[in-house]
Amino acid sequence: MSSDEHKLLTSLHVQYIQNLGASKADLTYHLTAHLRMNAIYWGLVALCVMNHKDALDKDEMIEYIMTCWDEEAGGFGAHPGHDAHIHSTLSAIQVLTIHDALDRVDIPRVTDYILSLQQPSGVFAGDSFGEVDTRFLYIAVNALSLLGQLDRLDKDKTVTYIRQCKNFDGGFGNVAGAESHAGQVFVCTAALAILDRLDVVDIPTLGWWLAERQLPSGGLNGRPEKLEDVCYSFWVLSSMSILNKLTWIDSEKLTKFILSAQDPEGGGIADRPGDMVDVFHTIFGVAGLSLTGYPGLDDIDPVYCMPASVIEKKGLRKGWKALPRRTA
């Protein structure tokens, strides 16, 4: 292994993200249009964390986002002509917030859209056809908070649902009754943080469950007896930093694992060493590194998964703790 693989290959990753839009002659590019809005957000946040926010054209990005507005529903779709969905709506709001362009959004309308998706149980549906998941609950809470509309949410009802998803192991599932999963732990913990209701969390037990996600390779898995995957670097670490338990795993070993999953030729980060890279694992790898204090990176806010400076400026910062930024 060359010594390069022990360092974050920032310029390669920046190029990789810049080139993502250049492959329109590939079938895969079009087959993944339903994830385009999310991908823009993932790419932009990764660039921000690597201090290359300007590597993608801001105006072009904002114009693209506005073409994804679904006038009928009052939310954003993943791509022009695609139906509004709560997930792409959050990504759009996050990108516009980072670019200080929320004035482009009809805030009362999009707030109505988000609130209309809350179910009597307190959980949120993803769209009008009603798939429910704590992911969508977090998305709603995050988006309403960024829009300054959290007062319009029935917070007790929302928290009641999260409580129902809590398991004996301290973790949370995607619906009431479901198995704990690190991704769902992140969304529930972060939603509770935004709602100032971390009292719902059994911190010693969840901290333990999260710490046990680290495997001998240094990588983290999402559930007991499963394989490690770079994306859990963020789901697990963000939850740990919200609970102030980041010191409960070996961050040096995790750093090595994430770095070993980089593609040293084409840039980008994969789920595991030697696999194909994608922008999803690239952002969550880089975000994980930022939380462990990797030198030269910008701070990421683990609650909103956005640049910490943006959240701080809006006065929304919660009491999470990352590891101190190391100097190279």
Next chain:
Amino acid sequence: MPVAQSRAHLLSQQPQCPKIDYMHGVKRSRESREAREAKKQREKSRLTAYLALSDDVLARKANREWSKDAFDLTSRLLSMNPEFYTVWNYRRNILINGIFPSSSPIEINDILSDDLSMTTTALKAHPKVYWLWNHRRWCLENVPDGGDDADPLAWKKRNWERELYVVERMLDVDSRNFHAWNYRRYVLSSMPVKRPEATELAYTTKKIESNFSNFSAWHQRTKVLTSLWDSGKVDRTSSLRQEFDLVQNAMYTDPNDQSVWLYHRWLIGSGEDKQRIEHEIQVIQELLDEQPDSKWCMESLVHYKQLLLRNHSSSLASGQADSLTQQCLYLLTQLEEIDPARRQRYQDLAADVNISTPAQTV
């Protein structure tokens, strides 16, 4: 041309934006420029066909066309791309607005059965695509009453029974697929005729016996047992005894398996039963004597000894609290050594043990 239709055409002419392949476990291979070009050429006709079809479908959607033609086009498009959620929505809207109003109940049942079959095939290739599972839910929830004069629920029963069969086959292929487990819980709670929960308990036993590491099955067991105990269908005390036997067997089979220890911790719960805790401490100690570097034995002993200290301090023999405290501290020091990745946690726990039992300061 309506605005929405021209919007649909933007699909093929977007500005710079990232794409994502959402790769999980796909090995990286370095293609040569020639190989990449050749692949592009091969894909070219598929790409053109895909874009034309997707433009066509989105244009019809924008025009609120609810025809059978449009329905068939969504079938084609979804077989090329099962993640195109907008097209699933459109498909359902065509059924609701265009096709169901002029169909008899039997025809509706046939259409929904066909959609269930179509997504069964797709699920085999894409077992983790949320949209496929969602579409099945919608189909099942819209099966009309009918099927048999004597039994108006006949179609519903048949479809839901088949669904349980499908989800079982999915769990045979990947016993940890959490989409499938969630879906299973959903099916069990939605079936027109509920299955007895004891049957589900037997299912988790079967899954656990074929693989002790299947935490998804252990998790399901915690939910089923809680419900059986709460409803009084199963006697809690005797069932707990059986569960401890089952988990002990698993513990001895593979003491490094996390799933088993998590389940054990659930059985102990908040630790009201002093006798039980003491008995389990003894069992685990025996295992630790056999496997002196077993992290999970040590971790569990610390937890259970702390439960004794926390919940039962008044009924401990004299000097026992001090001795338990010292044992915990000793185990935590050992854990720091054998499990250095989580060293800080063990140190924090040791600090808590010291704080919560000030009596030991001699």
